[in-house]
Amino acid sequence: MIEKLIGPHHTYLRDALPFLQRVAAKVARDHGDRDPSLVELATQLDIIAAALTAHMDEEESVLFPALLEGREREAVALLFDMRRDHEELQLLLHELRLIARDYRPPGWACNSYRTLMYELRALEADVFEHLRIETRILLPRFVP
Ligand SMILES: [Fe+2]
Ligand SMILES: [Fe+2]
Numbered sequence: 001m002i003e004k005l006i007g008p009h010h011t012y013l014r015d016a017l018p019f020l021q022r023v024a025a026k027v028a029r030d031h032g033d034r035d036p037s038l039v040e041l042a043t044q045l046d047i048i049a050a051a052l053t054a055h056m057d058e059e060e061s062v063l064f065p066a067l068l069e070g071r072e073r074e075a076v077a078l079l080f081d082m083r084r085d086h087e088e089l090q091l092l093l094h095e096l097r098l099i100a101r102d103y104r105p106p107g108w109a110c111n112s113y114r115t116l117m118y119e120l121r122a123l124e125a126d127v128f129e130h131l132r133i134e135t136r137i138l139l140p141r142f143v144p
Pocket of ligand 2: 055059082086131134
């Protein structure tokens with residue numbers, strides 16, 4: 001059940017994050033002079049990528065095995081940590097959206113810039129759904 005619900009979201013992020021970090025770095029390099037918020041955007045995305053990757057590593061190596069093996073007390077503590085991480089990740093993503101001005105590219109934006117905004121919007125939607133499944137579906141199954 002965990003693998004089916006969460007697996008696709010983790011796989012997507014492990015693929016999308018490094019790609020988007022590269023595009024964000026390129027857009028910051030090419031257009032940071034004209035709009036310094038693009039440099040801030042690339043930095044914030046690096047912070048989010050590190051936080052999400054550490055969070056997924058922890059879920060895959062510690063939390064999910066504890067749930068699957070029925071180590072209940074340990075799992076409950078880990079689930080509360082997970083929920084706290086999720087709140088932090090949501091804040092970081094909210095900041096990203098503010099820096100990116102709601103992911104609306106200006107008229108002069110190049111293709112890389114447009115792709116970045118489009119894909120970041122998709123990433124945000126996917127992460128919110130991913131966190132929602134973990135918090136609203138996974139957690140209640142194990143914590144009555
Ligand atoms: Fe996850
Ligand atoms: Fe999570």
